[in-house]
Amino acid sequence: MVEDNTINQLVTEGMLEQLGHEVSLANNGQDCITACNTENFDLILMDCNMPVMDGYTATKQLRAMTSTKETPIIALTANTLEEHKKRCMDVGMNSYLAKPFNKKELNKVIEESFG
Secondary structure, X not given: OEOOOHHHHHHHHHHHHHOOOOOOOEOOHHHHHHHHHXXXXXXXXXXXXXXXXXXXXXXXXXXXXXXXXXXXXXXXXXXXXXXXXXXXXXXXXXXXXXXXXOHHHHHHHHHHHOO
16 A cells, blocks of 8 residues: 555555455555565555655556556545546556545455456
8 A cells, every 4th residue: 555644554554454354554655666576565545645656657667667557456546536636547546545435445446456
């Protein structure tokens, strides 16, 4: 999970663990890129607006890397406008989840990412 807000990290990490997932945290897009250079992840939950490197830029870079080219990336964002969702898809994200979300919504978008 790539998220710069500590409260959002704690809440989302708790939901993911309750759903049976192992969680690694990155505070921004650059930290995510660095982690993906040394580890393989099944899924990336990506906040869109973060300092250092935002989720859009990070996703573009992840899509250019062989190891993460096919990894599902789900946008986590408070922006709910249709144009924002389109921007997420245009940079290569697979899905979109608007904050705030609950565990059921999170689980549904994760399950959909694995078809």
